[in-house]
Amino acid sequence: MGCKTMIVEILSLFASAGFGVVGSECHKWALRKAGERNHDIEKALLTAHERILNDICGCCQKTPEIIARIDQIKQDGQQILIIVEGEQPQGSEGSWKGSELKAIQTKLMQRLEAEHQWLREAPPVLLNTFRNLYLPGLVHYFRLEIKYNQVVFNTLTHDILTDISGKVGNIDQELQQIRGRIDEGVDTFIASCQGLDERFNQLLTTLKGTAAVPADFAAFIEEKTQEFLGREFVFNAIEEFCRRQANGYFIIEADPGVGKSALLARYVQQTGCLAYFNILSENRTSTEDFLKNICEQLITRYGLAYDLPLHPDNTRNGNFLSKLLTEAAAKTDRLVIAVDALDEVDLSTQNSRANVLYLPENLPRGVYFILTKRPELLPLVVSAPQQEFDMMSDKYYQANLEDIRRFIRYRCQREPIQRWLTAQGVTEAEFIEFLAENSESNFMYLKYILDDIEKGRYADLNLANLPKGLEQYYEQHWRRMGMVTRPLPRTKLKIIYLLSKTCKPVSCDLLADFAEEDPLTVQEVLEDWEQFLRHRIVEDNEVYSIYHKSFQDFLFKRRTVQKAGISLRDIEQAIVDNLWAGLYGSDEN
Incomplete structure (x- = not known):
């Protein structure tokens, strides 16, 4: 693994900053994790590498010499992360006490200089860029990967918590504390970088x-x-658009269930941009x-x-929105606003001749909207x-x-799915390929199917009987729940259609009424x-x-409604007659 030593050094940093473990234990743990050749950890580091290179390029467009050098790095690709393998860090394993954060930065720089002649011969401005931007930036973005990529976070933390379980009373509580300590430790590391050329100060502030x-x-x-x-191909396309255009709208289109909301939520986590999510179920x-x-x-x-x-x-x-965008754009190089689910906007709440959500026709320089919608x-x-x-x-x-x-590969590591595969006589590889084809690239379908398998709902079905695609899944589940048997389950039908029509969370008592x-x-x-269903607590009340x-959409398809023997008009009238005051107050006019 080309970046093994880099991973060892950086994981040592995170262990010392996040766990408060002594240097020797940190290093042993980091060596073990790097030796596992874990694809998710390696990919997280490479993702961080690409993101900081993109930031540096965007910040240094007026410095051709730096751009030329950075282009050389990008042409090398992963090679910049190839450090001499098999060597122990200079000095004893426990020598990082006190100044270990600074020591890690120095060691990384020394190893890079030893491996790459161009870096040894680089002019001071490039050394400043690399030492004070690339290294802290790489650590910063790797931190975000650990914080927000649950797979990577769990991979890195659960075993070390087990190792020190004698000191940990509550694993879940400790995980949250670790996230905070990682932030503090890495911020201290980034803040320790000195001698930065003035033109990079703004980017360093962002990295902190x-x-x-x-x-x-x-x-x-x-x-x-x-x-x-995943979804790196979408994130890369967004970044490329923002680099190429002075402003603009990047519009992501995909079918229901493909993961548009999750993708945009992850983007907001990673970038900290402004965001608005249209959520029909919450009105x-x-x-x-x-x-x-x-x-x-x-x-x-x-x-x-x-x-x-x-x-x-x-x-x-x-x-007023346009006015604020102009004023805010003057205070930053890039202003990004993410808006999810344009197709769920209630267009009756605006002028019929206006853009959806009154989005501006023209945008100030540096302002970008990242939008998602159905096709x-x-x-x-x-x-x-x-x-x-x-x-x-x-x-x-x-x-x-x-x-x-x-x-699918990630979910297959869970014991209930492993047991189901064994009972079916199907290999993991066969299952992954079969379910991937059946999914029609729909993550909502995968979530439902894999959850059902884990809960034993497909114990009596073999692989060939699994539904294909999200709509077929809904139809199969509808039948399994007895929604088309005679006599029709009127109570179930009434409740489920009520929930689909209210467009606002309601309590069990209200549904009972x-x-x-x-x-x-x-x-x-x-x-x-x-x-x-989405289930949450609002003002001490459970709502659904x-x-x-x-x-x-499935419920409102004509054939579903006809089979259910439901009158949507009757449902709507019942909501108006019986529930308006409880749901919306008295302002029905």
């Missing part, structure tokens, strides 16, 4: 920390990014809510001189540069397929359908909503 995700969407982002893997789909939320984020993030809360006039159209037409006419990125294009088939395989059923009966129905819009 990534802004927190928008508070309104923190829980949603955390939920969506659990077990997130967050109005243009007014978008404008209010994003304008407040702009004012707070960039210290703009406006009072909060906003006056209602500021959210009646997009004029359907929406009102968006702009003069700013735009790129539509079709994730379903044949061009990205292999990249999507590799991400799908990687996710509507269905005129005992709350215990309603609770049983909700538990039967838990995998399709449909998890994903693709399930609502």
Whole structure:
């Protein structure tokens, strides 16, 4: 493994900063982890390598000599991370006490200089760039990979926690503390870099920390990014667009369930950009809510001189948003706003002749919107540069397929799935290929299928009987739940269609009132359908909503409605008659 020694040194840094373990234990652990030849750890380091090179290139466009040298690094590709293998660090294993962070930086630099002649002969400005930008930047982005890539984080932390279990009372609590200590330790390391040329100060400030995700969407982002893997080809395309264009709209299109929301949530985690998520199940789909939320984020993030809360006039159209974008753009080189699920926007909440969400036709220099939507037409006419990125294009088939395989491979490590494969007489490789083809590149399908296998719901089915594609999965599950048997389960049907029509989380008691059923009966129905529901606590009340819009789409298909013997008009009228005050208050007009 070409980057083994680099991994050893950097993991030693994270262990000492994050775990408070003595230097010798840190180094032994790091050697063991590097020796495992773990693909996810290696890929995380290479991802960090690519990201810091992109940042340096973007920051140094007026320095041809540095660009030429950086291009040489990029041509070498992984070679820049090839360090002399098999050597122990100079000095004793425990010699990093006190100044170990600075020592690691020095050791990395010494090994790179020993390996690469061009670096030994480089002019001072390039050495400054490499020592004070590349190395701390690499560590910074590797930190983000550890913090937000659950697979990498678990791989790195669980065994060391086991090793020191005598000192740890609560593993879960300790994991959260470790995340914080990693931040503090790496920030100290980055802050120790001195002698940086003035032109790089702004980038160094950026490297010292990534802004927190928008508070309104923190829980949603955390939920969506659990077990997130891959999608580098999309992130690379976004970065390339922002480098190539002075401003603009990057529009990601994909079918339901492919993972657009998860992808954008991960992007927000990684970059700390401003963000808004249209969430139909929480009734967050109005243009007014978008404008209010994003304008407040702009004012707070960039210290703009406006009072909060906003006056209602500021959210009646997009004029105030455009004004704020101009003022904020003057304070930063790049301002990125991520907006998810344009197709879920309630267009009745805005002028019919305006762009969706009143998105500006023109953008200030350095302002970019990263948008996601289904492949359907929406009102968006702009003069700013735009790129539509079709994730379903044949061009990205292999990249999507590799991400799908990687996710299945990751889930196959769990014991319930291993037991199921053994019972089926199927190898892991056969299962990965079969399920990848059946998935039609749909992560929502994979989530449901793999969760069902883990919970024993497919104990009586063989591989050939697994549904193909998300819609077939919904149809099969609908039948398995007895929704088309005679007599029809009216209570179940009424409750599930009510949830799909309210577009707002509702409590079990409210559903019981509507269905005129005992709350215990309603609770049983909700538990039967838990995998399709989002369940959370709001003001000490448990509330439920449909998890994903693709399930609502299935429910509203004509053949599903007809088979269920349901009148959607009756459902809607019942909501108006019985629940309006409870759900929306008295402002029905």
